[in-house]
Amino acid sequence: MEQNTWQNKERANAYDKLSVKSGTYFLAFRDLPSLFEKYVKGNKAIDFGCGAGRSTLYLKMQGFETIGIDISDEMLALAKINDPEGTYYKVENGDYRFLGEKEFDLVMAMHTFDSIAPAELRIQILKGLKELLNENGVVFLVAAAEELWKNDSFSFAMNLEVNKKANAGEPVYAKLKNMPNHEWIKNYNWTKEDYVKQIKESGFEILEIHDTIGKPEDGICWIIEEKIAPFQIYILKAK
Numbered sequence: 194m195e196q197n198t199w200q201n202k203e204r205a206n207a208y209d210k211l212s213v214k215s216g217t218y219f220l221a222f223r224d225l226p227s228l229f230e231k232y233v234k235g236n237k238a239i240d241f242g243c244g245a246g247r248s249t250l251y252l253k254m255q256g257f258e259t260i261g262i263d264i265s266d267e268m269l270a271l272a273k274i275n276d277p278e279g280t281y282y283k284v285e286n287g288d289y290r291f292l293g294e295k296e297f298d299l300v301m302a303m304h305t306f307d308s309i310a311p312a313e314l315r316i317q318i319l320k321g322l323k324e325l326l327n328e329n330g331v332v333f334l335v336a337a338a339e340e341l342w343k344n345d346s347f348s349f350a351m352n353l354e355v356n357k358k359a360n361a362g363e364p365v366y367a368k369l370k371n372m373p374n375h376e377w378i379k380n381y382n383w384t385k386e387d388y389v390k391q392i393k394e395s396g397f398e399i400l401e402i403h404d405t406i407g408k409p410e411d412g413i414c415w416i417i418e419e420k421i422a423p424f425q426i427y428i429l430k431a432k
């Protein structure tokens with residue numbers, strides 16, 4: 194049974210076609226290097242929810258020695274094809290200590306929490322990830338803004354009644370515009386306030402919440418991205 198929308202071959206294959214330059218996604222990749230410079234000391238990283246390896250390969254390109262972990266066999270199979278030399282593990286929720294307790298400088302969760310509910314599970318997972326961080330370690334959590342689910346953007350068709358009506362923690366649905374024939378992707382609607390509350394309940398302090406706003410110099414004909422930041426990057430340190 195699917196616990197998560199990405200435990201599915203068709204959706205995994207569709208996601209595998211994306212790159213760091215893919216439309217709206219580009220905005221998070223654009224802003225990460227200067228935030229790494231500011232907040233990350235050291236180069237040992239975990240990519241939590243590594244998917245087909247896009248974010249793991251990106252972290253490696255940024256100089257991080259990175260292990261990718263994911264709950265989806267379908268995604269991990271693609272990651273191993275895309276990065277045959279890489280280290281990837283399947284994980285269950287909450288206990289990640291086999292990777293090395295307090296050993297990591299960075300845990301990246303890029304678009305991973307968008308598809309995780311309920312709140313208690315998110316808190317359990319965040320607490321588990323905290324165990325991986327060393328004294329100076331930080332979590333970078335890249336998450337869809339609530340407004341992204343309610344508006345069409347360069348990359349996503351989202352303008353659905355069900356999305357507009359969704360309350361905190363309820364399902365929202367997305368389609369990638371360049372893959373109109375693939376299935377709707379189920380995610381969950383979490384507000385910035387929900388993120389802040391869950392992050393604090395997990396024993397983290399927030400160092401920064403960065404808005405990935407579109408700019409004219411990106412050279413992309415943005416739709417809502419110059420008005421509404423599609424993603425927030427939450428930067429967390431254990432309290």
Ligand SMILES: C[S@@+](CC[C@H](N)C(=O)[O-])C[C@H]1O[C@@H](n2cnc3c(N)ncnc32)[C@H](O)[C@@H]1O
Nearest residue numbers: 199242243244247248263264265268303304305
């Ligand atoms: C939207 S994809 C993002 C993949 C990658 N980070 C990227 O940016 O290309 C989200 C990934 O998170 C994984 N995921 C979702 N829930 C998870 C969980 N509880 N534990 C580990 N991975 C999870 C999914 O299987 C999927 O591969």
